Amino acid sequence: MPLSRDRVLRAAVAIADSDGLESVTMRRIGEALSAEAMSLYYHVANKNDLFDGIVDVLMAELNESVDRDDGQPGDWKAAMRRRILTARQIMLRHPWAPRLLETRTTMRPAVVLYHDRLVGLMRSGGFSYDLAHHALHALGSRALGFSQELFDPSAGAGDQSERMLADLADQLPNLVGMLSEIAHDDPESTLGWCDDQAEFEFSLDLILDGLDRLK
């Protein structure tokens, strides 16, 4: 079974899914395909091209999922909300994807195509081109289903930073107050244990409602 660009990209995605993006090395991909690392260079120009290809595979999956949502009832806001929350599902399946997308400087056709459809939804909802343009900027990566969290709790805050924070607590009256009230209302949650899905939807709706008002 010969190598191909497609096989290389799929192997890379599989490695990223199971072991994280930093495990995606040429040697490792080669191993997964029972080939030498150098053989990959026949199907892929270099590592940057490899990453571009991974984005293409990801976005194909995303666009396919998102198109399945079409034809459902609702106005532009409901349609955009649905698409974006579907995109978010893909991101949750591939936790490495947001980080990868952020590092891409080249515009991938599939990414552009995704945004074209969003603009289409806004236009059919009565947006001017100008407002649709603002909207893309306001959404930023949220349009693709993710928002970068400054504190990543799942990565494990670590004893060291927790000790640092404990030492600092008296200098953080507002956060301490906030967190203790939230912990009181919902013992499950701290700043590190927020309901990410609920917060994502809150922010998304805040933006979509704000745009609605400017329409």
Place this chain on the structure above:
Amino acid sequence: MPLSRDRVLRAAVAIADSDGLESVTMRRIGEALSAEAMSLYYHVANKNDLFDGIVDVLMAELNESVDRDDGQPGDWKAAMRRRILTARQIMLRHPWAPRLLETRTTMRPAVVLYHDRLVGLMRSGGFSYDLAHHALHALGSRALGFSQELFDPSAGAGDQSERMLADLADQLPNLVGMLSEIAHDDPESTLGWCDDQAEFEFSLDLILDGLDRLK
């Protein structure tokens, strides 16, 4: 002149400022300080600790700038807006900073402190802790003065992607329409040449106004 953690961190920041984050290597820092790369390990645990330290230096500069804005007139919204746009100035001075902050998983005290002050402003403006918490999520990294742009024009889209896009143009009716209208109104701009400052402020105000309405 002996090495010190501080000298190491400052050298690292200087390299990042002039040559980019990927040029910050142990060997390169050593060279800048006329020392061997291995000597750095006496003052810095490893590269992750080095990056944490760089964030600390950056955030010290940011918190200092932002505190200078205090005592100016205005309500919570004006105060937050001012702080966040000041933070943005720091990010523009250090283009590598957003990317670095996104990769940090540990909570740095200076970052937490910055957010504590934001919560304080919101509280004094009549926010419940719950809404202030939502607000932090809605702002995301925008609170620190940056938003990740999916398309980075300054990095140079590259001939290859431009050709790709030209081939794709007929599949992108909405984006093509949007861009041509924007180009008509403002011949300076394309999707790649947006007024980043204006778009940042639009999005920031959209969120702040939305929060105001929920208050």
Place this chain on the structure above:
DNA sequence: ACCTGAACACCGTTCAAGT
């Protein structure tokens, strides 16, 4: 056309050894 072996320049990091 497709794959590989040998090699290069570069990483981060360890550790025993120097002063």
Place this chain on the structure above:
DNA sequence: ACCTGAACACCGTTCAAGT
């Protein structure tokens, strides 16, 4: 206490050589 030399395991990538 502070710095270094030698070394290790790992990268991405090139290129001449194999089939």
